[in-house]
Amino acid sequence: MTEQELRLDxxxxxxxxxxxxxxxxxxxxGACAACGSVGPMGAQHLYMSPRSPGAVLRCSxxxxxxxxxxxxxGRFRLGLQGLVWIEMQDVDATS
Amino acid sequence: xxxxxxxxxRVRSLVxxxxxxxxxxxxxxxxxxxxxxxxxxxxxxxxxxxxxxGERLTLxxxxxxxxxxxPYLAGxxxxxxxxxxxxxxxxxxxxxxxxxxxxxxxxxxxxxxxLMAMLRLRQAAASAVPTRLLYSSRSLEDVIYRDExxxxxxxxxxxxxxxxxxxxxxxxxxxxxxxxxTAMLGAVAWPPAERxxxxxxxxxxxxxSAAESLVNLGxxxxxxxxxxxxxxxx
Numbered sequence: 001m002t003e004q005e006l007r008l009d010x011x012x013x014x015x016x017x018x019x020x021x022x023x024x025x026x027x028x029x030g031a032c033a034a035c036g037s038v039g040p041m042g043a044q045h046l047y048m049s050p051r052s053p054g055a056v057l058r059c060s061x062x063x064x065x066x067x068x069x070x071x072x073x074g075r076f077r078l079g080l081q082g083l084v085w086i087e088m089q090d091v092d093a094t095s
Numbered sequence: 096x097x098x099x100x101x102x103x104x105r106v107r108s109l110v111x112x113x114x115x116x117x118x119x120x121x122x123x124x125x126x127x128x129x130x131x132x133x134x135x136x137x138x139x140x141x142x143x144x145x146x147x148x149g150e151r152l153t154l155x156x157x158x159x160x161x162x163x164x165x166p167y168l169a170g171x172x173x174x175x176x177x178x179x180x181x182x183x184x185x186x187x188x189x190x191x192x193x194x195x196x197x198x199x200x201x202x203x204x205x206x207x208x209x210l211m212a213m214l215r216l217r218q219a220a221a222s223a224v225p226t227r228l229l230y231s232s233r234s235l236e237d238v239i240y241r242d243e244x245x246x247x248x249x250x251x252x253x254x255x256x257x258x259x260x261x262x263x264x265x266x267x268x269x270x271x272x273x274x275x276x277t278a279m280l281g282a283v284a285w286p287p288a289e290r291x292x293x294x295x296x297x298x299x300x301x302x303x304s305a306a307e308s309l310v311n312l313g314x315x316x317x318x319x320x321x322x323x324x325x326x327x328x329x
Contacts, residue, residue: 004303009322
């Protein structure tokens, strides 16, 4: 199977991210540490398969790793080495 | 589960009543978890095909013969059976009337599902947002929601549906008969100057190729939202 065939959109990680974050994260914007691109998490490239223990989110501009989520042994480990920042909607703020 | 609707020979819609369901947005999905008697669990994501409507929702499932979950959902499940759901999920690949348009929807096969939720919401809200759907199917028999799409177009609310068939065509077919390509998208899409909101959903190769074509045609990448199926294993 080629890399292209394995690729998903970051929005496919919404369920997994909902297990970890209080906020809806696929609509959140983040900045790539490798190339500086800014975009919503849902628009990045996701590599995740139903039988794998985790997911890798890569920058859609440079393919740098943004986020690694591993779910095993009763815990989540979240690696955020590729994100300079992430910005979420403040749900308490009046819109 | 309340009801089953066979959409095509391989695709079935499941109408569910979910107590306490918080109303979803058009384009969101749910995770469906099945647990075998020995405790083995399998979970898959399915787009919600219905417009927000209280505690009811419709999932449309394509039966993949080598899949773990879809043969059960689209084959064995009966009205009255119970399912374990998590959702609604996702806040990125969504459309609400307030986002306006014009709206360009591009679907391949069962990629129509989340886009159908948007069309049904548009209809329920009596929205007149100019909308075009370019929908690629293998054959006319494989077109999901064919009658409903015809009815929505006939209402004259500014919706156009353009079908393209990639394998067999019926006798006398005058429509498109090839895979979605740049020329087709150029002919169907609004000019980039009109800044259409674009949603593309389908198998990964179709989504990648359509998104690349749209960027080459001059559409803003930030206005193109994609949802790839990928090799999820059904």
